[in-house]
Amino acid sequence: MLDLFPEAENPVEIIPARKLAAQVTALYVAASDHFETRSVDELLLGFSGIDGDFHAGMTRRSGGREPWYPRGTEMRNERQLSVVAADELAIVAGRMGIAEIRPEWIGANLLIEGLPHLSMLPSGTLLFFKGGVTIKVDAQNGPCRIAGRSVAENAGMADHETGALLFPKVAKRLRGLVAWVEKPGRITTGEEISVRVPEQWIYRA
Structure with missing residues (x-):
């Protein structure tokens, strides 16, 4: 087989794909007008995400995470679902x-257990639910001040702005993942x- 990356020219470490197991601990849905969620026993998912959920939709409007577009640009919604782990939140x-x-x-x-370092799962990871x-x-879900203010208010912190x-700062790479329905x-x-978990590598030009 032809070696596309001769070691002397462009060393690339390739990590093989692997399979892991996990379990759903809890499920949540948000009202259409607010991002905070409430506990439910099941989620019904379509190609647009959770019907009626705050983040549902085939498309969404760009925001601060997409500075390459004017704010409000319609784009593909790859943030239909937010996935977190209890150990990281702790x-x-x-x-x-x-x-x-x-x-x-x-x-x-979704609150999931059984996956060490959930937030570090790479883009392209597939989660196959038994049902x-x-x-x-x-990608990783970048922590923001809006979520921080919600935490500060719900936790009863004396200074909500400080918490926001x-x-x-402290939730970077521990905030979980965003995903979409395949x-x-x-x-x-x-x-x-x-x-x-897909095969992984570090791209070096």
């Missing part, structure tokens, strides 16, 4: 000096998940 809570951070406060849709749903990871500013259907609490 670390962030400790850094903020509060007892806990509940997934609802930061607009999470038939498949979602695909787009602190959260983006295969629709129903997800239930306690459901098993087969996780397929």
